[in-house]
Amino acid sequence: MKRILVIDDDARLREHYRQLLKLEGYEVVEARNGREGVERARKETPDLVLCDITMPEMNGHRVLETLRSEPRLAHVPFVFLTGWSEAEDIRTGMNLGADDYLTKPVVPEELVTAIRARLRRAELSAAAPGRKAQRGGEAKPEELESLGLTPREAEVLFWVARGKTNDEIATVLGIGLTTVKKHLESTYSKLGVENRTTAAAMALEHLG
DSSP: OOEEEEEOSOHHHHHHHHHHHHHTTOEEEEESSHHHHHHHHHHHOOSEEEEESSOSSSOHHHHHHHHHTSTTTTTSOEEEEEOTTOHHHHHHHHHHTOSEEEESSOOHHHHHHHHHHHHHHHHHHHHOHHHHHHHTSSOOGGGGGGGTOOHHHHHHHHHHHTTOOHHHHHHHHTOOHHHHHHHHHHHHHHHTOOSHHHHHHHHHHHHO
C-alpha cells in the first residue's frame, strides 16, 4: 500500500483528501503545517507528498527545499496544491523541483490521476537507476538542449513532456501563451516532428 503524506492547514480539505485517497487504496498520513509535515515525512517516509503552499510554521516551498536536501527523501514525488491567484508561487515551486501542481479546488479525478502518474514515474525511475545515476539525479530541462534547442525551447519541451498544457507552461515559466506556442513551433521544426505527442515522446526517450 502506497503512503501519501497530505500537508495542509485546512482540516476540512485534509479530511476530504484523506477520504478520497483511502477509497483509492492509499494509506494517508496528515500534517497540519509545514514544520509538522517535514517531521512526519522523516518519520513515515511517504511514497508521495501532497502539499499546500501557504501555511503557518513553514510554507510549502520551504518544505520542498528541506525534503530535497535530505538524501532519503530527496526523490519522493512532491505535488503542490495552489490557488488560482498564486502564479508566482507556482513558478517558484516548480523551479525548486516540485513534480507537479494542482489548482484548488482540486477535481477528484485530476488528483487521483496526478498521484498515479507520479507514483508510476517514481517506480520507473527506481527500476532504471543506472541512467538516473549517470546523469546525476532527476531529469533537467537543460538536458534537452543537446537536441539542438535553445534553453527556453528546452524548458518548454520539458514541461510538455511532463503533460502540461500551454497555459500551464506559460504560468510555470512566467511567459506569454503566444511565446510558448512560438517556442513549440520552433521546437517541432528543429526536431523534425509534426505534433506535441511525438515531441514529448522524443523528449522522454532522451531524458531516459
